[in-house]
Amino acid sequence: MQIVNDKRCSWINDLDPRSNIKVLEKKKESEWLIVGAGFTGLSAARKLAQLHPNQKIILVDAQLAGEGASSRNSGYLVDTTLNDGFTSSKELDNYKKKADIYKLGIEVVKRFIKEYQVDCDWNECGKYFASSKEEDKKILENFTDTLSKLGFEHNLLSNKDLKKRLGTNFYNIALHTKGGILLHPGKLVRAMVDTLPENVSLYENSSLLNWKKLDDYVICNFKNGSIKTKKIIFATNGFLKSLGIKSNYNFPITLTASMTRSLTNEEFESIGQPKEWGVLSVRPMGATIRMTKDRRILIRNTAEVYNPYLMSQSELDKRSLKQRIGIKKRFPQLPDDIIQSTWSGIVSRTRNSSQIFEKIDDNIFVAGCYNGSGIGVGTLFGEQIAIKASNENTKEIETIEARNKPTWLPPEPFLSFGVKTRLIYERIRARSEI
Numbered sequence: 001m002q003i004v005n006d007k008r009c010s011w012i013n014d015l016d017p018r019s020n021i022k023v024l025e026k027k028k029e030s031e032w033l034i035v036g037a038g039f040t041g042l043s044a045a046r047k048l049a050q051l052h053p054n055q056k057i058i059l060v061d062a063q064l065a066g067e068g069a070s071s072r073n074s075g076y077l078v079d080t081t082l083n084d085g086f087t088s089s090k091e092l093d094n095y096k097k098k099a100d101i102y103k104l105g106i107e108v109v110k111r112f113i114k115e116y117q118v119d120c121d122w123n124e125c126g127k128y129f130a131s132s133k134e135e136d137k138k139i140l141e142n143f144t145d146t147l148s149k150l151g152f153e154h155n156l157l158s159n160k161d162l163k164k165r166l167g168t169n170f171y172n173i174a175l176h177t178k179g180g181i182l183l184h185p186g187k188l189v190r191a192m193v194d195t196l197p198e199n200v201s202l203y204e205n206s207s208l209l210n211w212k213k214l215d216d217y218v219i220c221n222f223k224n225g226s227i228k229t230k231k232i233i234f235a236t237n238g239f240l241k242s243l244g245i246k247s248n249y250n251f252p253i254t255l256t257a258s259m260t261r262s263l264t265n266e267e268f269e270s271i272g273q274p275k276e277w278g279v280l281s282v283r284p285m286g287a288t289i290r291m292t293k294d295r296r297i298l299i300r301n302t303a304e305v306y307n308p309y310l311m312s313q314s315e316l317d318k319r320s321l322k323q324r325i326g327i328k329k330r331f332p333q334l335p336d337d338i339i340q341s342t343w344s345g346i347v348s349r350t351r352n353s354s355q356i357f358e359k360i361d362d363n364i365f366v367a368g369c370y371n372g373s374g375i376g377v378g379t380l381f382g383e384q385i386a387i388k389a390s391n392e393n394t395k396e397i398e399t400i401e402a403r404n405k406p407t408w409l410p411p412e413p414f415l416s417f418g419v420k421t422r423l424i425y426e427r428i429r430a431r432s433e434i
C-alpha cells in the first residue's frame with residue numbers, strides 16, 4: 001500500500017504550503033503512538049498531550065498531515081443525515097443515538113475553532129436534502145416526522161423556493177434543516193496541525209508498514225525507522241483494513257469530487273446570486289453539491305470500490321466528466337470548462353454504518369468509520385479514544401458506546417461482490433440525481 005501527496009484538491013491548494021515537515025528516520029521509543037493524522041488522529045494527539053503533559057507522544061502519517069480525506073471532503077459538519085452510507089434507518093431510538101453523537105461532534109469542533117480563533121469559513125446555514133423527483137416527497141415527509149420528534153428545526157421547500165435559494169431549477173422538493181454547518185475542511189484541519197501541542201512529535205510522509213504486539217509493547221516498522229510504543233491508537237480510517245485492524249468490520253470506499261473556479265460576476269448573476277448553500281441528495285448515491293462562500297461549485301457524485309488507493313489522472317478525468325455533466329444539468333447557463341480540480345479520497349464504511357470506537361487489546365485502540373460525518377464525529381472520537389486509552393471515562397464515551405456496534409462482514413471475494421452490486425443498484429436508483 002502506498003499513499004502519496006498530490007496537488008489535485010482545491011481545498012488543499014487554497015492553503016500555504018507547509019515547510020516544517022519531519023520524516024521518521026530512526027528507531028524511537030514512546031509512551032504513545034497515534035497512526036494517522038486526520039481529524040481523528042490530530043484530535044487524539046491534542047487530548048493525549050493535555051492529559052499527559054510529561055509523556056512522549058508521537059503522531060505519524062503516510063502523507064502530509066491532514067491531507068487525506070480530512071482535507072478532501074465536502075465540508076458539511078452535520079447535525080442530521082438522511083442516508084448514512086447505504087443505510088437510512090429512521091428508527092427513532094437509533095436515530096437519536098446517532099444524532100446525539102453528531103451534536104457532540106459539532107460541539108467539539110466549535111470549541112476548537114473558538115479556542116484557537118480558527119477561520120475556516122464557518123457558516124451555520126444548515127443544509128438541504130433535495131431531489132428532482134416529486135415522488136421523493138414521501139421520503140422527506142417521513143424524515144420530517146423523525147426530525148419533529150427529536151426537535152430539529154426544518155422546512156419543506158418546493159421548486160419555486162429552491163430556485164431562488166439555490167439558483168437552479170433542477171430540484172423539485174427539498175427539506176432544509178437548520179442546524180448543520182458548512183466550512184472549509186482544508187482550513188480546519190490545517191489549523192489542527194498548526195496548533196498541535198509541543199509534546200506531540202509529528203512525523204509525516206512516514207508510512208507504517210507493519211506492526212506487532214510484543215509483551216507489553218507494540219513494535220511498528222516504517223521504511224526508515226521503527227517505533228516501540230507502550231500504547232497505540234489507530235486513526236487511519238479508510239486504511240484500517242489494510243493494517244489488519246477490525247478487518248471483518250470495515251472496508252474502504254473511494255469518493256471523487258470536483259470544484260469549479262469562482263464564478264465571474266456575470267455567471268453569478270446568471271444564476272441569481274444565491275447565498276452559500278449545501279445540498280445532500282435524498283437518494284444515497286445522488287450528488288452532494290455545494291456553492292461556496294467564494295462562489296465555487298463543489299460536486300461529489302461517485303462512490304466506488306477502487307484499488308490501488310491513488311487514482312491516476314486519466315481515471316480522475318473520467319469522474320470529472322461525470323461531475324461536469326452533473327453541474328451542467330443543474331446550471332445549463334454556465335460554461336462547460338469551469339472545473340478547476342478533481343480529486344479522490346478514501347473513507348471507511350461498515351455494514352450497518354455504525355462507527356468503530358474500541359479497545360482491541362490492553363494497549364491497542366482504534367476509532368474510525370464515520371461515513372459522511374467524519375469532520376465532527378472524527379474530531380470527537382479522536383478526543384474520546386484518547387481519554388478511553390488513558391483509562392478514564394466521560395459522558396461522551398457513554399453516549400458513543402450506546403450506539404449500535406458495527407456488524408460482521410463476509411470475507412472476500414463475497415464482500416467486494418456484495419458492495420459492488422449494492423453500489424450499482426444504488427447508482428441506478430439515483431441516476432436522475434447524479
Ligand SMILES: Cc1cc2nc3c(=O)[nH]c(=O)nc-3n(C[C@H](O)[C@H](O)[C@H](O)COP(=O)(O)OP(=O)(O)OC[C@H]3O[C@@H](n4cnc5c(N)ncnc54)[C@H](O)[C@@H]3O)c2cc1C
Binds near residue numbers: 378
Ligand atoms: C470526497 C469526500 C467527501 C466527504 N464529505 C464529507 C462531509 O461533507 N462531511 C464529513 O463530515 N465527512 C465527509 N467525508 C468523510 C471525512 O472526510 C472522513 O470521515 C474524515 O476525514 C475521517 O477522518 P480521519 O482522521 O478518521 O481519517 P483520514 O482523514 O482519512 O486520515 C487518516 C490518515 O491516516 C493516514 N494513514 C493511512 N495509512 C497509514 C499508514 N500505514 N501509516 C501512516 N499513516 C497512514 C492517511 O495518510 C490519512 O492522513 C468525505 C470524504 C470524502 C473523501
